[in-house]
Amino acid sequence: MSFRKIFTQHIHEEKCHSLSFYQKNGGYEQARKSLHDWQPDDLIETVKAANLRGRGGAGFPTGVKWGFVPKNTDKPKYLAVNADESEPGTFKDRLIMEKNPHLLLEGIIICCKAVGIHHAYIYIRGEFVFAANRLQNAIDRAYSEGILGENCLGSDFTLDVTLHRGAGAYICGEETGMLSSLEGDRGQPKLKPPFPAVEGLFGCPTVVNNVETLANLPYILEIGAEAYGKIGPEKSPGPKLFCVSGHVEKPGVFELPMGISLRTLIDEHAGGVWKGRKLKAVIPGGSSAHVLRADECDVDMDIESLAAAGTMLGSAGVIVMDETTCMVDALLNIMRFYHHESCGQCTPCREGTGWLEKIAHRIAIGEGRMEDMDLVTEVCDRMVGKTICALADAAAFPAESIVNKFREDFVAAIENGGSPAWIKRHPASTGGAATHV
Amino acid sequence: MSDTSNELISWNLNGEVVQNESGMTIMEAAKAHGIEIPCFCYHPGLSIAGNCRICMVESNRSPKPIISCSERIAEGLEIQTDSEKAVDARDSVMEFQLINHPLDCPVCDKAGECVLQDHSYEHGPDRSRFVEDKNIRHTKELGPTIDIWGNRCIVCTRCVRFCDEISGTSELCVVERGDRSVVDVFPGIPIDNAMAGNTVDICPVGALISTDFKYEARVWNMDRTTSVCGGCSRGCNVEVEALDGFVKRLMPRENLDVNDWWMCDHGRYGWRHLYADSRQVTAQTTEGSVLPAEASKALQQTLESSSSTGFLVDPFMTCEELHLVKQLADSMTGSRVAGWLPADGTEESFPGGFTISAAKYPNRKGVEEIFGADVFGSAASTLLNDIASGSVDTVVAFVGGHGFDGAGAEWNAALSSAKNRVVFTTQQGAWSEGAHLVLPATAPLEKEGVWINEDNRAQRVRSCRSLTDQNFPSELVILQEVQAHMELRSRSLSAAGVFRELSESSSAFEGHSHSSLGDHGTPLSQKPAAVGSEGGES
Numbered sequence: 001m002s003f004r005k006i007f008t009q010h011i012h013e014e015k016c017h018s019l020s021f022y023q024k025n026g027g028y029e030q031a032r033k034s035l036h037d038w039q040p041d042d043l044i045e046t047v048k049a050a051n052l053r054g055r056g057g058a059g060f061p062t063g064v065k066w067g068f069v070p071k072n073t074d075k076p077k078y079l080a081v082n083a084d085e086s087e088p089g090t091f092k093d094r095l096i097m098e099k100n101p102h103l104l105l106e107g108i109i110i111c112c113k114a115v116g117i118h119h120a121y122i123y124i125r126g127e128f129v130f131a132a133n134r135l136q137n138a139i140d141r142a143y144s145e146g147i148l149g150e151n152c153l154g155s156d157f158t159l160d161v162t163l164h165r166g167a168g169a170y171i172c173g174e175e176t177g178m179l180s181s182l183e184g185d186r187g188q189p190k191l192k193p194p195f196p197a198v199e200g201l202f203g204c205p206t207v208v209n210n211v212e213t214l215a216n217l218p219y220i221l222e223i224g225a226e227a228y229g230k231i232g233p234e235k236s237p238g239p240k241l242f243c244v245s246g247h248v249e250k251p252g253v254f255e256l257p258m259g260i261s262l263r264t265l266i267d268e269h270a271g272g273v274w275k276g277r278k279l280k281a282v283i284p285g286g287s288s289a290h291v292l293r294a295d296e297c298d299v300d301m302d303i304e305s306l307a308a309a310g311t312m313l314g315s316a317g318v319i320v321m322d323e324t325t326c327m328v329d330a331l332l333n334i335m336r337f338y339h340h341e342s343c344g345q346c347t348p349c350r351e352g353t354g355w356l357e358k359i360a361h362r363i364a365i366g367e368g369r370m371e372d373m374d375l376v377t378e379v380c381d382r383m384v385g386k387t388i389c390a391l392a393d394a395a396a397f398p399a400e401s402i403v404n405k406f407r408e409d410f411v412a413a414i415e416n417g418g419s420p421a422w423i424k425r426h427p428a429s430t431g432g433a434a435t436h437v
Numbered sequence: 438m439s440d441t442s443n444e445l446i447s448w449n450l451n452g453e454v455v456q457n458e459s460g461m462t463i464m465e466a467a468k469a470h471g472i473e474i475p476c477f478c479y480h481p482g483l484s485i486a487g488n489c490r491i492c493m494v495e496s497n498r499s500p501k502p503i504i505s506c507s508e509r510i511a512e513g514l515e516i517q518t519d520s521e522k523a524v525d526a527r528d529s530v531m532e533f534q535l536i537n538h539p540l541d542c543p544v545c546d547k548a549g550e551c552v553l554q555d556h557s558y559e560h561g562p563d564r565s566r567f568v569e570d571k572n573i574r575h576t577k578e579l580g581p582t583i584d585i586w587g588n589r590c591i592v593c594t595r596c597v598r599f600c601d602e603i604s605g606t607s608e609l610c611v612v613e614r615g616d617r618s619v620v621d622v623f624p625g626i627p628i629d630n631a632m633a634g635n636t637v638d639i640c641p642v643g644a645l646i647s648t649d650f651k652y653e654a655r656v657w658n659m660d661r662t663t664s665v666c667g668g669c670s671r672g673c674n675v676e677v678e679a680l681d682g683f684v685k686r687l688m689p690r691e692n693l694d695v696n697d698w699w700m701c702d703h704g705r706y707g708w709r710h711l712y713a714d715s716r717q718v719t720a721q722t723t724e725g726s727v728l729p730a731e732a733s734k735a736l737q738q739t740l741e742s743s744s745s746t747g748f749l750v751d752p753f754m755t756c757e758e759l760h761l762v763k764q765l766a767d768s769m770t771g772s773r774v775a776g777w778l779p780a781d782g783t784e785e786s787f788p789g790g791f792t793i794s795a796a797k798y799p800n801r802k803g804v805e806e807i808f809g810a811d812v813f814g815s816a817a818s819t820l821l822n823d824i825a826s827g828s829v830d831t832v833v834a835f836v837g838g839h840g841f842d843g844a845g846a847e848w849n850a851a852l853s854s855a856k857n858r859v860v861f862t863t864q865q866g867a868w869s870e871g872a873h874l875v876l877p878a879t880a881p882l883e884k885e886g887v888w889i890n891e892d893n894r895a896q897r898v899r900s901c902r903s904l905t906d907q908n909f910p911s912e913l914v915i916l917q918e919v920q921a922h923m924e925l926r927s928r929s930l931s932a933a934g935v936f937r938e939l940s941e942s943s944s945a946f947e948g949h950s951h952s953s954l955g956d957h958g959t960p961l962s963q964k965p966a967a968v969g970s971e972g973g974e975s
């Protein structure tokens with residue numbers, strides 16, 4: 001079977017986001033069938049059988065997650081759609097919401113039918129004003145056409161969908177941070193257990209799924225679990241959106257089967273490294289993943305292959321750096337982000353992210369010491385696996401790998417009085433001035 | 438604290454199989470076996486935040502270290518508190534806690550009772566790998582009694598949770614993120630609730646500072662007395678801390694039957710009257726002052742020359758003092774006893790279960806137990822009438838508490854119309870002017886003895902006065918001396934000895950002794966198992 005794009009096949013057509021366009025192309029047929037013909041358990045089993053893995057970053061099997069929600073409970077159950085998309089280098093959910101909002105809504109209906117949910121919240125990143133408007137219009141249309149609300153699509157199923165705009169915090173993309181924020185509290189992750197499936201939004205069982213994850217559902221029902229499972233590798237199949245940014249000729253979002261090779265993605269789809277330069281480094285899964293050196297880039301873009309290569313698929317935000325990149329500056333840039341975004345509740349993350357930024361900054365401005373490279377590694381070791389959420393790991397993974405895979409850049413910055421960019425801007429300096437790069 | 442049930446769980450702690458009730462957290466259960474796991478954010482009276490991470494231990498169920506304040510014991514669980522992994526996790530947290538900490542212990546009021554100091558001594562590195570500039574966070578007033586020194590804050594959120602869960606006032610919050618995080622109040626809404634002082638106590642570091650205590654004393658130099666607050670009928674268990682004989686601070690003492698871990702600010706800061714300029718410190722007659730050694734003689738002469746005496750007692754007196762008054766009154770024909778009560782204030786209840794009683798005195802129950810339930814009622818109206826009609830010629834009045842209002846307007850007027858007046862008072866005032874004999878009274882925190890709180894719980898109070906500070910004998914001493922002069926008593930006893938007399942003569946107090954009451958008190962109705970004769974006579 002040849003690969004068919006499900007998210008992006010029509011995005012260049014003018015009215016692709018409209019309800020009529022969507023329905024003309026078979027939209028809401030799978031939602032209708034799920035509401036009228038499918039048993040909830042069969043839906044869950046089908047998604048399990050399809051091996052759909054979460055597209056938000058952790059890659060958790062979606063059907064299995066749904067199965068954790070207690071069947072017999074007096075409490076309402078919720079779906080919290082993670083549309084916070086703030087992982088650096090990641091801009092795929094935004095594309096779905098802007099160009100194909102009804103696909104997300106159809107996925108939401110299928111998930112809610114499977115788990116017995118009657119209220120879904122979409123938590124959308126605050127900066128996505130255009131996407132939020134598009135999505136809200138789509139929701140309003142769906143209500144007025146009887147697709148949402150009471151008696152969805154002529155069934156006896158009721159489903160409400162509420163769009164909630166965040167205020168621009170990366171940590172509100174972490175599932176429990178998102179729930180805290182939705183509840184009106186400070187956006188801070190919560191202790192697990194209890195897991196959201198058991199005790200989530202407002203203390204009730206809650207499914208948290210990423211936008212792209214849910215947008216896969218109509219297609220799984222359409223072609224069946226078996227056919228879906230054959231797209232890409234067995235353990236993490238499916239069509240996938242890859243975001244390529246950085247030093248490439250044609251940055252953008254590319255819909256390809258899971259398991260495409262990283263080289264093909266960069267060289268064929270993204271036009272190759274720009275300006276005829278050579279590749280230096282790639283972070284394949286948003287900035288939270290371990291960096292790959294150019295010689296490690298012969299790897300397939302799926303969950304298992306990237307894990308075997310010591311990194312992760314994460315959000316599939318592929319950040320490409322060419323040979324002119326100073327990895328000290330790259331480290332500083334990335335650490336500044338995590339330091340800024342750490343919610344600050346856990347000691348190792350609160351203090352570690354700031355410490356890492358300060359060390360990176362010191363090296364970049366020519367005040368580095370040789371022992372700083374080991375210090376970064378040890379600080380990272382002291383952060384990983386010791387916090388409430390994975391943000392500490394997300395900061396430590398790139399830091400530790402950048403320092404250890406690109407030691408030559410660090411040695412050069414330490415010996416030469418700063419990173420090349422710093423020296424260029426401060427030619428007379430032998431290091432030591434306390435300004436930012 | 439977690440809910441536990443009686444079912445026993447077998448688990449493994451540092452290589453040994455141990456048992457605990459199911460539902461306990463690893464930290465609680467380990468403690469029961471003598472293993473103290475360090476904590477910052479955990480507080481038994483608050484919800485679990487799990488943010489400081491110092492309590493991490495190694496588990497056979499998880500590749501990562503787990504936090505013992507939140508995770509519960511389970512059958513087959515194996516926990517290591519001192520393995521390489523556990524120690525590394527703890528060391529990591531200590532290093533992180535200290536990198537931005539100002540380490541200004543020499544000028545920090547918390548020094549000496551700081552959890553960060555203690556853990557750092559035990560688990561911390563002896564030098565820093567942090568060569569960067571430390572972060573600066575705000576130092577500011579959060580409310581009338583509390584300042585924050587943000588640089589010291591370890592963001593444990595104990596104070597925030599206290600205001601959310603216990604006082605229910607929610608004034609505090611964490612602002613900013615990452616290592617800029619610090620506790621603050623909302624603009625224009627200071628922390629100002631009647632339990633606010635507790636936030637300073639539970640702050641593990643010197644971030645929250647009591648403006649009342651700031652720079653008053655190094656905590657290790659203070660003497661501590663285990664006592665009970667006399668501010669209201671709740672009877673919160675407290676520690677009275679004094680430097681060179683002067684009270685500097687009151688701290689709540691844990692008692693789950695009375696005040697949990699808390700006390701109110703009225704009680705906490707309500708000790709300044711001890712050092713008021715108007716404090717009555719010498720004994721006086723209309724002729725002039727009386728030496729301390731002659732005070733009891735003066736009182737005895739007054740009593741012996743009186744043909745009918747009325748005793749007016751107050752609900753700040755200890756059961757021992759009351760017992761001595763009763764013995765005197767019983768020995769004197771034509772005498773009677775009544776009591777006066779200060780006016781009620783307002784009751785204040787808080788969502789965490791804490792209540793400040795409307796009755797602003799500590800021992801009404803004791804007075805009623807010893808003199809009968811009508812002591813403040815019909816006995817009081819009789820005495821008022823008798824004073825007005827002149828049928829008592831001497832009134833011996835006890836005017837305790839903070840004493841600024843004497844015994845209240847009605848009694849103050851009645852007292853000045855009495856033919857003869859003996860007034861034990863803590864403060865000078867119209868009620869003692871022109872009295873036949875004025876004697877200094879001990880204020881609540883200066884008494885030795887037993888009070889009975891509104892729940893009928895008998896609790897020991899101890900005097901914060903140091904021995905060298907006893908410049909005037911207490912009521913306990915003077916009343917016994919008077920009894921000795923009157924040949925009612927052969928020798929003077931300590932408060933414990935007087936209490937034993939009381940327990941031998943009253944069925945309500947029977948069986949109790951100072952030592953059986955212990956530091957946390959006992960309901961009067963709950964008789965202790967016989968433990969031989971104790972009582973510490975002197």
Ligand SMILES: Cc1cc2nc3c(=O)[nH]c(=O)nc-3n(C[C@H](O)[C@H](O)[C@H](O)COP(=O)(O)O)c2cc1C
Pocket residue numbers: 053054055056057058059060062082083084085086087170171172173174175176208209210211213214389390391394
């Ligand atoms: C720091 C942090 C930030 C995250 N940000 C996002 C995000 O922006 N969008 C998202 O879908 N998942 C994000 N995640 C992952 C979510 O916690 C969660 O795993 C995901 O939403 C689950 O959905 P899925 O199973 O469909 O992938 C983040 C996780 C962490 C630790």
Ligand code: SF4
Pocket residue numbers: 171188189341342343344345346347349350387388389390391392
């Ligand atoms: S790991 Fe960092 S971001 Fe996550 S909860 Fe802890 S402090 Fe907050």
Ligand code: SF4
Pocket residue numbers: 589590591592593594595596597620639640641642644645
């Ligand atoms: S002020 Fe004290 S109690 Fe409050 S969060 Fe900071 S360290 Fe904890």
Ligand code: SF4
Pocket residue numbers: 666667668669670671672673696700701702703704705792793794
């Ligand atoms: S509640 Fe009553 S006893 Fe407790 S501290 Fe306050 S005044 Fe004192």
Ligand code: FES
Pocket residue numbers: 475476477478479486487488489490491492493504505506507
């Ligand atoms: S005491 Fe357990 S995390 Fe703070």
